[in-house]
Amino acid sequence: MAVEIGGIGHSVKRKEDARFIRGKGNYVDDLKLPGMLYLDIARSPYAHAKIVKIDKSKALAIPGVLAVITGEDLVPLKLNWMPTLMSDQQMVLPTDTVLYQAQEVAAVVATERYIAADGVAAIEVEYEPLPVVVDPKKALLPDAPVLRQDRKEKSNHIWHWETGDKEGTDKAFREAEVTVKEDIYIPRIHVSSIETCGMVASWDRINGKLTVWMTTQAPHAIRTVIALVAGHLGLQEDKIRVISPDIGGGFGGKVPVYPGYVLAIGASVLTNHPVKWIEDRAENIQADSFARDYHITAEVAAKKDGTVQALRVKTIADHGAFDAAANPSKFPAGLFHIITGSYPFEKAFVEVDGVYTNKPPGGIAYRCSFRVTEVAFTIERLMDTLARKVGKDPADLRLQNFIKPEAFPYQSALGWEYDSGDYGRALKLAMEKIDYAGLRKEQAEKRKKGELMGIGISSFTEIVGAGPSKHFDILGLKMFDSCEIRVHPTGKATARLGVKSQGQGHETTFAQIIAEELGIPVGDITVEEGDTDTAPYGLGTYASRSTPVAGAATAIAARKIREKGKLIAAHLLEAAPDDIEWKDYKFQVKGVPAKTKTMAEIAFAAYTNHPQGMEAGLEAVDYYDPPNLTYPFGSYICVVDLDKGTGEVKVRRFVAVDDCGTIINPMIVEGQIHGGLTMGLAPALYEQINYDEDGNIQGGTFMDYLLPTAMETPNWETAKTTTPSPHHPIGAKGVGESATVGAPAAIANAVVDALAHLGVRHIDIPITPWKVQQILKEKGVAE
Amino acid sequence: MRVQLTVNGEKREADIEPRLLLVHFIRENLLLTGTHIGCDTTSCGACTVLLDGRAVKSCTVFAVQADGRAVSTVEGLEQGGKLHPVQESFTQEHGLQCGFCTPGMMMTAVALLERNADPSEQEVRQAISGNLCRCTGYVNIVKSVRAAAGKIRESKSQAVPVAAGGK
Numbered sequence A: 001m002a003v004e005i006g007g008i009g010h011s012v013k014r015k016e017d018a019r020f021i022r023g024k025g026n027y028v029d030d031l032k033l034p035g036m037l038y039l040d041i042a043r044s045p046y047a048h049a050k051i052v053k054i055d056k057s058k059a060l061a062i063p064g065v066l067a068v069i070t071g072e073d074l075v076p077l078k079l080n081w082m083p084t085l086m087s088d089q090q091m092v093l094p095t096d097t098v099l100y101q102a103q104e105v106a107a108v109v110a111t112e113r114y115i116a117a118d119g120v121a122a123i124e125v126e127y128e129p130l131p132v133v134v135d136p137k138k139a140l141l142p143d144a145p146v147l148r149q150d151r152k153e154k155s156n157h158i159w160h161w162e163t164g165d166k167e168g169t170d171k172a173f174r175e176a177e178v179t180v181k182e183d184i185y186i187p188r189i190h191v192s193s194i195e196t197c198g199m200v201a202s203w204d205r206i207n208g209k210l211t212v213w214m215t216t217q218a219p220h221a222i223r224t225v226i227a228l229v230a231g232h233l234g235l236q237e238d239k240i241r242v243i244s245p246d247i248g249g250g251f252g253g254k255v256p257v258y259p260g261y262v263l264a265i266g267a268s269v270l271t272n273h274p275v276k277w278i279e280d281r282a283e284n285i286q287a288d289s290f291a292r293d294y295h296i297t298a299e300v301a302a303k304k305d306g307t308v309q310a311l312r313v314k315t316i317a318d319h320g321a322f323d324a325a326a327n328p329s330k331f332p333a334g335l336f337h338i339i340t341g342s343y344p345f346e347k348a349f350v351e352v353d354g355v356y357t358n359k360p361p362g363g364i365a366y367r368c369s370f371r372v373t374e375v376a377f378t379i380e381r382l383m384d385t386l387a388r389k390v391g392k393d394p395a396d397l398r399l400q401n402f403i404k405p406e407a408f409p410y411q412s413a414l415g416w417e418y419d420s421g422d423y424g425r426a427l428k429l430a431m432e433k434i435d436y437a438g439l440r441k442e443q444a445e446k447r448k449k450g451e452l453m454g455i456g457i458s459s460f461t462e463i464v465g466a467g468p469s470k471h472f473d474i475l476g477l478k479m480f481d482s483c484e485i486r487v488h489p490t491g492k493a494t495a496r497l498g499v500k501s502q503g504q505g506h507e508t509t510f511a512q513i514i515a516e517e518l519g520i521p522v523g524d525i526t527v528e529e530g531d532t533d534t535a536p537y538g539l540g541t542y543a544s545r546s547t548p549v550a551g552a553a554t555a556i557a558a559r560k561i562r563e564k565g566k567l568i569a570a571h572l573l574e575a576a577p578d579d580i581e582w583k584d585y586k587f588q589v590k591g592v593p594a595k596t597k598t599m600a601e602i603a604f605a606a607y608t609n610h611p612q613g614m615e616a617g618l619e620a621v622d623y624y625d626p627p628n629l630t631y632p633f634g635s636y637i638c639v640v641d642l643d644k645g646t647g648e649v650k651v652r653r654f655v656a657v658d659d660c661g662t663i664i665n666p667m668i669v670e671g672q673i674h675g676g677l678t679m680g681l682a683p684a685l686y687e688q689i690n691y692d693e694d695g696n697i698q699g700g701t702f703m704d705y706l707l708p709t710a711m712e713t714p715n716w717e718t719a720k721t722t723t724p725s726p727h728h729p730i731g732a733k734g735v736g737e738s739a740t741v742g743a744p745a746a747i748a749n750a751v752v753d754a755l756a757h758l759g760v761r762h763i764d765i766p767i768t769p770w771k772v773q774q775i776l777k778e779k780g781v782a783e
Numbered sequence B: 001m002r003v004q005l006t007v008n009g010e011k012r013e014a015d016i017e018p019r020l021l022l023v024h025f026i027r028e029n030l031l032l033t034g035t036h037i038g039c040d041t042t043s044c045g046a047c048t049v050l051l052d053g054r055a056v057k058s059c060t061v062f063a064v065q066a067d068g069r070a071v072s073t074v075e076g077l078e079q080g081g082k083l084h085p086v087q088e089s090f091t092q093e094h095g096l097q098c099g100f101c102t103p104g105m106m107m108t109a110v111a112l113l114e115r116n117a118d119p120s121e122q123e124v125r126q127a128i129s130g131n132l133c134r135c136t137g138y139v140n141i142v143k144s145v146r147a148a149a150g151k152i153r154e155s156k157s158q159a160v161p162v163a164a165g166g167k
Helices: A113-122 A168-173 A221-235 A259-271 A283-285 A373-390 A394-401 A424-433 A435-448 A507-518 A544-571 A599-608 A664-685 A738-758 A769-779 B022-029 B085-092 B101-115 B121-127 B138-156
Strands: A037-043 A049-055 A065-070 A079-083 A089-091 A102-110 A126-129 A157-164 A179-184 A198-204 A209-214 A238-245 A275-278 A294-301 A308-320 A348-353 A451-459 A483-485 A491-498 A523-530 A578-585 A586-589 A592-597 A621-624 A633-642 A648-658 A716-719 B002-007 B009-015 B048-051 B054-057 B070-072
Touching: A037 A113, A037 A259, A037 A283, A037 A424, A049 A102, A049 A592, A065 A113, A065 A259, A079 A221, A102 A259, A157 A168, A157 A592, A168 A294, A168 A308, A168 A348, A179 A373, A198 A259, A209 A221, A209 A259, A221 A238, A221 A259, A221 B054, A259 A275, A294 A373, A294 A599, A308 A373, A373 A394, A373 A451, A373 A738, A394 A424, A394 A451, A424 A435, A424 A451, A424 A648, A435 A451, A451 A738, A483 A507, A483 A544, A483 A599, A483 B085, A491 A507, A491 A544, A507 A523, A544 A578, A544 A586, A544 A592, A544 A599, A544 A621, A633 A738, A648 A664, A648 A738, A664 A716, A664 A738, A664 B138, B022 B048, B048 B101, B054 B101, B085 B138, B101 B121, B101 B138, B121 B138
Parallel strands: A037 A275, A209 A238, A308 A348, A491 A523, A648 A716, B002 B070
Antiparallel strands: A037 A102, A049 A126, A065 A102, A079 A089, A157 A348, A179 A294, A198 A209, A198 A275, A294 A308, A451 A633, A483 A491, A483 A621, A578 A586, A586 A592, A633 A648, B002 B009, B048 B054, B048 B070
């Protein structure tokens, strides 16, 4: 029976696949509307420059070019700037100055995509270059040019944020037997979902209704933002329909509002035609939300046996030219204060300073769970440094220090209440799977022969499912989420949610939660997301929040239906409601297995024979305000071999043990982990966006921004333990980002471990062959 | 320019500009939107189609270059309501998530299995190294392609040999 239902715990095959494998998905660029025009964007070749003049005439002379929009055109509409999620503002189009290379300068509207591109090429812009700031540390020097002339504060400093017990932490460091310190740079990277960002905006002048199809992970929030930003132009929220159709990957890159969206909407209102904007890959990498870019100095104080005592962290955060990081509003550095990790630090103090530079905005993206990628890397690197300092094996040091299972719910020194965990079990399982003891023996033998092999561990704790309304909001919108379920007379159901899948399998897994709760087979439940006219309001999908928040709402909405169903069952079975129990996915009179009603029978009765005094129909909605976040965890072990000739790092094996509590669909969780691990491998070894002194982007296309192919990606080995979240209705934690959070440290630790006997303590990622080769040469072991 | 070509077995004709890329011709003129665009440097392979049976990146071919030739896209894989073994295996082995690389990935796999009926893991990885995927980490794609290879071999071994002179 359970298998037919396809409820929680089954590897149900995905409903989404039927259309995707036939080429029948509906992504934004697939949409074609009558009279649809195309918008393309002219971008700045300079990182910092004054705009002297924009000449539209040659572009406008091209047949098929209908309009050229500049910043000056947006001024009367009050749309040349837009607010960001971080109480800053961002240029839509500049009127006098550009602040980063590839910044939007003007937009062309044309009858065809190719003509729009011709128009962009024909726009002539005269620039006067200004001094460029690319290094955030130099940006803070007193003589640095002030980039943001629009702000009152004449400084490149954006904000200072700190938390923890500064005095207590400093005291612990003064008195510590052992301290270790690392300077760690976590470089700028980019999500590069295979589908770039885009929109079709369609303004209906007669009804005053705006419909937009767009690549957004948070359609409802976007609807509200459009109403707030453009309300003065007559766009009102009941007449804005945001449709997020099939999305070709998001990874956090499709949370923010980009100028291209605003321009497409503006162009549609201006021309009374639907307008399509689809960016190309270079634009996507060079101008859309980046990830990471944290300069971190971290210190651990410990006893001489390696017992951790205190953690002190100072960070410079490069936010680019505008602070548009997609954080909950109270957390300018995200959830950086989860940095105590899996360990019971008694004292901790963290401070972060946000800085402007001549680069595009962003920061929160790429499976970061609001900066947890940065912290997991830092603390797991430092645990290795500490192990080396006190002369212990890094696995032993972790097992010695872990927060113990009985300590949960655990109150961390920086204020988080971890829900549940058994860290030792996960690490021991990973060690067993990979034969840790055997690997250490092999490594010792190889070292004697001069071969370089390393083993790296990462035992991370995630924090996902933002979040409780007391602390979490985006633009004031509390970070709840929602589900509405309607059971139809024939027993089939339609459910809609406030989140939005970008490949995570929601259409399948949310149906599984409902199947489990209501006994309706998973194939009889349709799940829809992404249309703000129909789906209940939610905050969207990012930071692995769908299962913790919308998953909870789904279970609770289903339980509301079951409560009503029970009353209908009592009516049909002529029993008292208290005598009805839910058993084997049916209502049954207690102790009388012959007297049962299925949910399909209940549903039919709800429309044809409902009890007097009860509302007809069978549906429910739930808006879930989570009591806490969920704290999944894992232990990863990586084995690498280094080529002493080329400096290449070869990942020989990688075992990932994850624990996300109750698993809804093991097949889908495994797929998330495979993808997440690959997005951990990528920044560890390959991907980086760098800027030269003039602010020119390096790594701005797939020619040099190196996404791993199947050749670089190892055959990931996965395993699990199960420690449910006690506060979640089905015990499930989020997991989508865990692997990306956990993996880079395991890889970096393995490479450093391979070189540790030569005196290497830290290498900044990405650990490229060139970097390794320099070290090998310096140590005199290069071949 | 007037072009005539066969797409998924059907004759198609159109007047097009010489600069029109094949991928745009397929998507915009023929409305076959399964073939996707994921980059601008011929790196990602989301636009992979078969041109006279060979896997090509249709973003790097002009439509006029396909004049008189046969193009196969993802929409042509299913025959008479029956999924191609590659399509079946991608679902069974969870070889896709967002689905955006999937059409190109599957077309590359179809071309591979035409020339190599039993590829090793390494051969599959090499064959799909011109197709980027951001969701799956490739593990299940490799499984999908090898599972499809098994199915095709099995169906061929079960097929009744055609009489001499038959095709």
